[in-house]
Amino acid sequence: MQFGVFSVGDVTPDPTTGRAPTEAERIQAMVTIALKVEEVGLDVFASGEHHNPPFVPSSPTTMLGYIAARTERLILSTATTLITTNDPVKIAEDYAMLQHLAGGRVDLMLGRGNTGPVYPWFGQDIRNGIALAYEHYGLLHRLWREDVVDWEGKLRTPLTAFTAVPRPLDGVPPFVWHGSIRSPEIAEQAAYYGDGFFHNNIFWPADHVRRMVDLYRRRFEHYGHGPASHAIVGLGGQVFMRDNSQEAIREFRPYFDHAPVYGGGPSLEDYMEQTPLTVGSPQQVIDRTLGFRDVVGNYQRQLFLLDHAGLPLPIVLEQIDMLGELVVPVLRREFANGRPTDVPDAPLHPRVAASRELEASPA
Amino acid sequence: MTDRASSPSRSLVVVTAGLGVPSSTRLLADRLAAATERHLADAGIDARVEVVELRDHAQDLTNHLLTGFPSPKLQAVIDAVLAADGLIAVSPIFSASYSGLFKLFFDVVERDGLAGKPTLIAATGGTPRHSLAIEHAIRPLFAYLNATVVATGVYAAAEDWGTGGVAADGGLVERIDRAADELAAAIAAREHQPVADPFADPVPFEGAALPARTRTEAGPRTRPDLAPPGSGAA
Numbered sequence: 001m002q003f004g005v006f007s008v009g010d011v012t013p014d015p016t017t018g019r020a021p022t023e024a025e026r027i028q029a030m031v032t033i034a035l036k037v038e039e040v041g042l043d044v045f046a047s048g049e050h051h052n053p054p055f056v057p058s059s060p061t062t063m064l065g066y067i068a069a070r071t072e073r074l075i076l077s078t079a080t081t082l083i084t085t086n087d088p089v090k091i092a093e094d095y096a097m098l099q100h101l102a103g104g105r106v107d108l109m110l111g112r113g114n115t116g117p118v119y120p121w122f123g124q125d126i127r128n129g130i131a132l133a134y135e136h137y138g139l140l141h142r143l144w145r146e147d148v149v150d151w152e153g154k155l156r157t158p159l160t161a162f163t164a165v166p167r168p169l170d171g172v173p174p175f176v177w178h179g180s181i182r183s184p185e186i187a188e189q190a191a192y193y194g195d196g197f198f199h200n201n202i203f204w205p206a207d208h209v210r211r212m213v214d215l216y217r218r219r220f221e222h223y224g225h226g227p228a229s230h231a232i233v234g235l236g237g238q239v240f241m242r243d244n245s246q247e248a249i250r251e252f253r254p255y256f257d258h259a260p261v262y263g264g265g266p267s268l269e270d271y272m273e274q275t276p277l278t279v280g281s282p283q284q285v286i287d288r289t290l291g292f293r294d295v296v297g298n299y300q301r302q303l304f305l306l307d308h309a310g311l312p313l314p315i316v317l318e319q320i321d322m323l324g325e326l327v328v329p330v331l332r333r334e335f336a337n338g339r340p341t342d343v344p345d346a347p348l349h350p351r352v353a354a355s356r357e358l359e360a361s362p363a
Numbered sequence: 364m365t366d367r368a369s370s371p372s373r374s375l376v377v378v379t380a381g382l383g384v385p386s387s388t389r390l391l392a393d394r395l396a397a398a399t400e401r402h403l404a405d406a407g408i409d410a411r412v413e414v415v416e417l418r419d420h421a422q423d424l425t426n427h428l429l430t431g432f433p434s435p436k437l438q439a440v441i442d443a444v445l446a447a448d449g450l451i452a453v454s455p456i457f458s459a460s461y462s463g464l465f466k467l468f469f470d471v472v473e474r475d476g477l478a479g480k481p482t483l484i485a486a487t488g489g490t491p492r493h494s495l496a497i498e499h500a501i502r503p504l505f506a507y508l509n510a511t512v513v514a515t516g517v518y519a520a521a522e523d524w525g526t527g528g529v530a531a532d533g534g535l536v537e538r539i540d541r542a543a544d545e546l547a548a549a550i551a552a553r554e555h556q557p558v559a560d561p562f563a564d565p566v567p568f569e570g571a572a573l574p575a576r577t578r579t580e581a582g583p584r585t586r587p588d589l590a591p592p593g594s595g596a597a
Contacts (some may be wrong), residue, residue, distance in 0.1 A: 184561040192568035204432055211562040263531075265429035274434060283431065 001335045002346055003328045004044025005037045005142075006236065006303040008078040009057035012310040015258035020310070026056050027063070027312045033306075034067045036317050038074040040324025046109065046303060051085070051118050061094040068102035075100055075352070079200075079236075079303065080111025080179045083140070085122035085133040087156065091136075092164040094144035099169045109177040109198050109234075110137060112186075128155060130185050132347060137176075141193060144173035161206065175347045179216035180212070187212050191219030196232035200294075201276050203261070204304060206295045209276075213296040230344055234301035235292055238277045238308075241322050244342030245280035251280045259309035262343055282326040289327075289335055296323070298339050300346035302331070372409040373550050374445035375399060380465035381487070385547045386415040387488045388456040389416065391519045391539075392453040395485055397541050399451065402547030407517070413447075415440050417464050424467045433471065441472055445558050449481045450510070452501070456488040469504060478509040481531075481549035483516040483542050494518035506579040509575075513545035 007030050013020040021029065026354075034045040045067065047060045057063060064076040076098070080092060091108075099106040112129045113119075119126040133362050135153045142149050143164040151156040168174065177196035180186035181204060196214040217228035226233070242248035243271040249268065256268045256279070271277055278288040289302065303322065307316040348356065377396045381388025391413065400410040417424070423437040433441060454465035469477075478519065484501045488494070497516035506513045515538065523535040533541075 118520070143535075185563045188565045188568050201428065205435065205438075208432070215562045215565055219568075223568075262430050266426040270426075270434070274432075 002043040002301045004042050004303045007307050008048040009055050013056040014310040023056050036320045038071045044075045044077055046079040048079055049082055057219050061098045065098055065101050076110045080109045082113045083110040084112045085124050088136040088140040091138050096166050096168050096176050099174050104169050104351040107175040107181045111179040119239035144168050187216040191216050192223050194225035198234035200236035202236045202238040204272055210295045233296055233299035236303050238305045239285045240279045241282050248279045255309040255326045285327050286330050298343045300352050373448035374411045375449045376444050377414045378464050380489040388453050388455050391487055394539050395451050398543030399546050402544050406551045417468050427471050445476045451483045453485040456486050456493045456496045480510050482510040482512045483546040487519045489521050515542035517542045521559040
């Protein structure tokens, strides 16, 4: 099972000081976070993609390419890559290039994006969201698997005798996760292709997450990719930890109360009860995260959102240290416990898989 | 007499945005519900009536607006409205329109959730001068939601409660009865509509309304110079 950190890349003032990082500071902070994720032994760093303030990561492959050069084991991913407003040809090129530079340590998560104006800024229409996700990915999927593509759709200019370069590293396309919070169409799409399905799991009651993942698993089997239990599932999660839970809640409350996504709404306590947000001791985070398996079955990837709501970088880095020292080692052991041997791991590029095997084998 | 055991049954949900306790909006809602129940019974239909006081959900409605998802308690109310065979929606008139609380609720009910649903709209106010707010504010809202709104909307001004049910232009009691009759007829005329579950019955990917695209009939073409090592392509 893989564990990692994903960043939305928002520039949010720290509500306890009123100070917001500059774009330069925030971009460097994301890089520092990624390096820390590798340092503490976690597996994945994923960057968001946004094209409007107050966010900085408009160009994820630039950032991930830089991180790739400064890391050795870390898998670089996205949360999410906008399949609607990006040209699928450019996604095919950018992520294949990144895959080469990173020696295969790349996968990506596709999402639609829910910011209305971004669509027209890129010549699209949000009302075509699902159709764009379907058509664009249909093309992307072919561009990575067929050397020469003739293609005609409704939402992009046709292609004749087009070859996307570079070709995927060793002919193996980056693994794709499809992320969606509320659209069964996207779970269906992930199942159709036998790709991964990621539920960000941080805004929704558990029952909703369960139903989305159940749908994906059921349809994965329907489309002949293997039994439902072999479908590739990823979840988000949101945590804040201190040695004891009172301390964690006291320190996190001002950030919660002013966070752009839930500030002014429910109390921290209600929100924790109704969603997977966990603010407490490392043991509480362990218990809550292990509980996700009861909701979605044995799954392959757990990403945590830590650098949001204006939390300053030093605190975020402390959180990653705690994950690496106190939480993830226990989660690895406990999730492995009772996991049927036939449940697959998230696919790795063959080069990465080979180097992992080499590491694991006794010298 | 209809045999109760075999008589068909329909659910009627009453949404009231009254704020006071007691509330004249609730009073009107209860009278409309009772009259509708009576007309349904006359048609041999058992009504299961559920009354929702939006005041009880005001905090959850605000939270839903801010976080994008309902609390379990609010979800149960939304589910009841979606599943209902008929709806009675009653708001006080504030500043020439429905109240903010009333609108908040219908803002978070999904867009197609009320499509075709037999609906009776009603309102209360301090003075009869606001009675047309039903027609210029509430009716367009439900038209947008594609609800099937019965012709008679019922407005009760403070003074209507003192007419004893008889007035030159048709008293409140008569208007309640007429509207309830129309709603009961609309409910009786419509089959129960099960709520579609997008998770249970997904639109199959192959059958989805996808933009047309060409497929490579003979499978992928491979350029030998681009073939990956070990792929077997000559």
